[in-house]
Amino acid sequence: xxxxxxxxxxxxxxxxxxxxxxxxxxxxELFAGVLVDGRVxxxxxxxxxxxxxxxxxxxxxxxxxxxxVAYSVIDGPFEHHAxxxxxxxxxxxxxxxxFSDFKPDALSxxxxxxxxxxxxxxxxNLEGGSAD
Numbered sequence: 001x002x003x004x005x006x007x008x009x010x011x012x013x014x015x016x017x018x019x020x021x022x023x024x025x026x027x028x029e030l031f032a033g034v035l036v037d038g039r040v041x042x043x044x045x046x047x048x049x050x051x052x053x054x055x056x057x058x059x060x061x062x063x064x065x066x067x068x069v070a071y072s073v074i075d076g077p078f079e080h081h082a083x084x085x086x087x088x089x090x091x092x093x094x095x096x097x098x099f100s101d102f103k104p105d106a107l108s109x110x111x112x113x114x115x116x117x118x119x120x121x122x123x124x125n126l127e128g129g130s131a132d
Contacts, residue, residue, distance in 0.1 A: 001080065002105045004112055008119040010094045010126050017094040017126060018067045018087045024059050033121040034114070045071070049114070077110075079103040096122060 010017050020030050024045055028038035037048040045057045053076075060070040060082075068086040083100040098115055102108075 001101055001103050002108045002111075004100045004108065004115060005097065006112075006115045006119055007095055007097045008123050009090050010096060010123055011092075012094055012126055013092070014067065014087055014089050014094045017096065020126060021067075021069060021085060021087055021096070022062050022064070024062060024069060024071075030125055031118050031121045032125055034117045035121075044074075073102075077104075077107060 020026070023030075025038070025040040027045065027047055028035040034050055035047050036050050039046050040059075043059045045059055046054060047057065048054045055073050056075045057071045058074050060072060062069050066086060067088070068084055070082070070084040072083070073081040079102075081100070081102040083098070083102075085099075086097045088095050088097065096119065098119060100111060100115060102111065
């Protein structure tokens with residue numbers, strides 16, 4: 001199993017970042033540029049990537065006290081997938097941590113650039129400017 005951790009600092013207070021991240025039905029807005037569409041039905045979220053790939057994710061939890069969203073991709077090429085995104089304080093701003101655990105290991109060549117592009121989009125969309 002591969003574990004990937006990526007993070008990005010955001011020049012916004014933690015409450016504002018969490019308010020957007022916790023809205024799991026609006027991931028396609030928060031990650032616009034990487035995601036082009038999304039919809040939620042119960043605890044299932046279907047997202048469409050800019051490259052046309054569609055995946056269905058099960059939302060496992062939205063943890064208010066720890067400001068953490070956990071989900072699992074339940075279709076596609078994964079034998080196993082579990083991920084979470086968490087917002088923590090970082091000085092006057094925030095830091096978003098994104099963990100992804102999955103099998104098979106070979107999928108890291110696909111997942112890593114998607115996570116990096118996703119965090120750049122999240123930063124850009126939250127701050128209203130360009131990402132680092």
